[in-house]
Amino acid sequence: MGKLDGKIAVITGASTGMGLATAKLFVREGAEVIITGRDQAALDAAVLDIGKGAEAIRGDISSLADLDALRAHVEARHGRLDILFANAGVGKPGLFEEVSDEDFDFTVGINFKGTFFTVQKLISLMPAGGSIILNTSIQGVRGTAGLSVYSATKAALRSLARSLTAEYGPKGIRINALAPGFIDTDIMRRNGLSEEMIREMKTQSTAHTPLGRIGTGHDIAKTALFLATDESEFITGVELTVDGGWAQV
Numbered sequence: 614m615g616k617l618d619g620k621i622a623v624i625t626g627a628s629t630g631m632g633l634a635t636a637k638l639f640v641r642e643g644a645e646v647i648i649t650g651r652d653q654a655a656l657d658a659a660v661l662d663i664g665k666g667a668e669a670i671r672g673d674i675s676s677l678a679d680l681d682a683l684r685a686h687v688e689a690r691h692g693r694l695d696i697l698f699a700n701a702g703v704g705k706p707g708l709f710e711e712v713s714d715e716d717f718d719f720t721v722g723i724n725f726k727g728t729f730f731t732v733q734k735l736i737s738l739m740p741a742g743g744s745i746i747l748n749t750s751i752q753g754v755r756g757t758a759g760l761s762v763y764s765a766t767k768a769a770l771r772s773l774a775r776s777l778t779a780e781y782g783p784k785g786i787r788i789n790a791l792a793p794g795f796i797d798t799d800i801m802r803r804n805g806l807s808e809e810m811i812r813e814m815k816t817q818s819t820a821h822t823p824l825g826r827i828g829t830g831h832d833i834a835k836t837a838l839f840l841a842t843d844e845s846e847f848i849t850g851v852e853l854t855v856d857g858g859w860a861q862v
């Protein structure tokens with residue numbers, strides 16, 4: 614018997630990275646999982662990779678029309694939603710004085726506004742017992758050069774988990790933030806960092822991490838599973854850090 618038998622889950626941004634790793638684990642635990650992303654070919658490959666139990670809906674979380682379409686699909690096909698992992702996000706770095714109006718709107722529009730409206734559109738499909746997980750970052754509580762906009766969006770999501778806890782706790786819906794440390798995905802490559810910069814960051818992060826390694830998508834998937842199931846039924850409004858101890862020392 615799986616830990617998520619009979620559950621319906623949406624994972625945004627699950628064509629790659631930690632979203633994909635989480636979709637695989639959720640399906641293995643018995644959930645029906647709807648994954649999203651902007652690239653149809655990547656979504657098709659992910660559905661093949663995950664296998665039976667997964668379906669893909671193409672959409673950009675910064676588009677309210679796409680989010681309406683996602684909601685309409687979930688409602689028509691499943692009638693309810695038990696788990697939402699609001700995971701989609703971008704991490705474009707840039708020094709403070711070089712951040713343009715467009716850069717600012719791009720990152721805020723996806724990471725904060727897009728995640729805010731993902732939750733707003735889907736939350737009324739959730740019965741009591743529902744679990745929402747917001748993918749934040751340890752950068753939301755740190756100061757890192759070149760990450761002013763990104764880090765602020767993640768701090769905003771951490772705040773959102775608290776506000777929604779006050780509003781939806783009485784309805785039996787839990788909202789937690791999951792804050793990854795350095796996780797081995799393609800996000801940095803996709804956002805323009807060179808191979809040399811990525812190698813250097815991995816070396817530095819590994820050296821600074823008490824548990825002596827950087828994280829994997831599966832580390833995040835296992836934590837998302839904990840937050841999605843009744844094993845965490847009395848936990849809401851928190852930010853759970855998954856970073857091998859990196860931000861604690």
Ligand SMILES: NC(=O)c1ccc[n+]([C@@H]2O[C@H](COP(=O)([O-])OP(=O)(O)OC[C@H]3O[C@@H](n4cnc5c(N)ncnc54)[C@H](OP(=O)(O)O)[C@@H]3O)[C@@H](O)[C@H]2O)c1
Pocket residue numbers: 625626627628629630631632649650651652655672673674675700701702703704723727748749750751792793794795796797798799800803
């Ligand atoms: N990797 C890390 O070290 C790290 C650390 C802390 C937090 N995080 C957070 O973890 C989350 C997942 O990142 P990842 O590392 O797994 O990176 P990733 O491999 O780049 O995955 C990002 C996923 O989000 C999708 N996505 C991006 N923008 C989207 C949009 N506007 N609408 C819908 N889907 C979108 C991407 O697909 P498309 O591009 O095809 O849309 C992809 O499926 C992000 O929120 C990120 O900020 C990552």
